[in-house]
Amino acid sequence: MEKLVSSWYKDQPLPESYIFPPDKRPGKLLVPKSNTVPVIDLADNRTDIIQQMLKASLEFGLFQVVNHGVPEKIISETRSVFKEVFEMPAEDKASLYSGDPSRCKLITSTSNYDSEKIHLWRDNLKHPCHPLEECIKFWPEKPTRYREVVAAYSIEANKLGSTILELLCEGLGIESGYFEDKLSEKQMLSFNHYPPCPDPSLTLGIPAHCDPGILAILHQGDVCGLQVFKDGEWIGVEPLPNAFVVNIAYQLQVISNNKLKSAEHRAVTNSSDARTSVVLFISPSGDSIIEPAKSLITATNPPLCRPFQSNEFLVNFLPTGKADLALQPFKLKT
Ligand code: OGA
Numbered sequence: 001m002e003k004l005v006s007s008w009y010k011d012q013p014l015p016e017s018y019i020f021p022p023d024k025r026p027g028k029l030l031v032p033k034s035n036t037v038p039v040i041d042l043a044d045n046r047t048d049i050i051q052q053m054l055k056a057s058l059e060f061g062l063f064q065v066v067n068h069g070v071p072e073k074i075i076s077e078t079r080s081v082f083k084e085v086f087e088m089p090a091e092d093k094a095s096l097y098s099g100d101p102s103r104c105k106l107i108t109s110t111s112n113y114d115s116e117k118i119h120l121w122r123d124n125l126k127h128p129c130h131p132l133e134e135c136i137k138f139w140p141e142k143p144t145r146y147r148e149v150v151a152a153y154s155i156e157a158n159k160l161g162s163t164i165l166e167l168l169c170e171g172l173g174i175e176s177g178y179f180e181d182k183l184s185e186k187q188m189l190s191f192n193h194y195p196p197c198p199d200p201s202l203t204l205g206i207p208a209h210c211d212p213g214i215l216a217i218l219h220q221g222d223v224c225g226l227q228v229f230k231d232g233e234w235i236g237v238e239p240l241p242n243a244f245v246v247n248i249a250y251q252l253q254v255i256s257n258n259k260l261k262s263a264e265h266r267a268v269t270n271s272s273d274a275r276t277s278v279v280l281f282i283s284p285s286g287d288s289i290i291e292p293a294k295s296l297i298t299a300t301n302p303p304l305c306r307p308f309q310s311n312e313f314l315v316n317f318l319p320t321g322k323a324d325l326a327l328q329p330f331k332l333k334t
């Protein structure tokens with residue numbers, strides 16, 4: 001449990017085991033934060049919102065939303081209760097390390113810590129959050145207000161996710177409610193904590209990846225770190241304290257028949273400030289059939305792949321983290 005970066009990082013040089021190969025490092029030139037990632041105001045008129053979402057999803061694979069309706073207080077309390085988790089005495093944290101990963105687990109780097117060559121500069125707490133009444137019993141019992149605070153956050157983030165999926169359906173021409181049941185059945189809440197890092201140019205919080213599910217709704221607070229790959233370069237996603245970053249995940253790209261693109265993104269570290277991100281991952285149940293939505297298919301827009309079970313894709317995706325490669329066996333010649 002002393003492995004948690006947050007427990008040992010102070011006044012230490014970057015250990016060798018955290019140094020990425022040269023082609024994967026962020027390098028010396030950390031890309032400055034940038035204003036180019038679209039920020040969509042959910043108080044705008046519906047038609048404009050939808051058009052902006054479709055454009056951003058195709059060009060960037062992600063966008064930010066403001067005026068999203070999630071009360072600021074719920075966000076700030078969730079962030080502070082998560083901070084309290086890390087400030088708890090070691091014996092209180094101990095039960096979380098040994099947790100069942102499908103229920104609730106505190107880890108550092110990835111769940112393959114013992115076998116991986118290079119560790120990630122992050123600690124992570126993750127648990128399912130939907131349906132709430134079934135999974136809340138697996139959540140941390142300490143801090144005592146954890147369950148109440150995080151439940152309120154889960155409900156709000158889940159609502160925001162449904163709203164965004166409905167807007168995307170409307171924009172694409174997919175029937176309303178398409179994602180309502182099985183396709184968004186699996187919902188996980190994931191807290192990333194990135195302590196200040198002695199050499200951010202050599203390591204990463206999370207290396208380049210696409211999220212595999214349907215949608216990720218991320219709150220990054222006020223510290224830079226999230227970057228998206230676009231047109232051959234890494235662009236910083238500006239931290240807006242009252243915005244959520246919405247990430248198109250890979251199976252949504254498939255369902256949209258490439259009308260939406262999944263963002264390739266990563267998290268870099270910095271030497272001065274600890275950073276926390278709170279992510280809701282909305283994903284299909286393992287037995288869901290994933291295929292390009294039938295309403296999108298025409299003679300001129302043939303399906304890019306055959307139907308597959310979400311689990312079949314994940315089996316390919318998890319060992320490599322490479323979504324394109326994982327989809328390969330299901331692709332149709334076009
Ligand atoms: C993730 C992720 C980025 C961040 O958890 O999948 O991409 O900014 N996180 O923490």
Ligand code: NI
Pocket residue numbers: 209210211216265
């Ligand atoms: Ni991600």
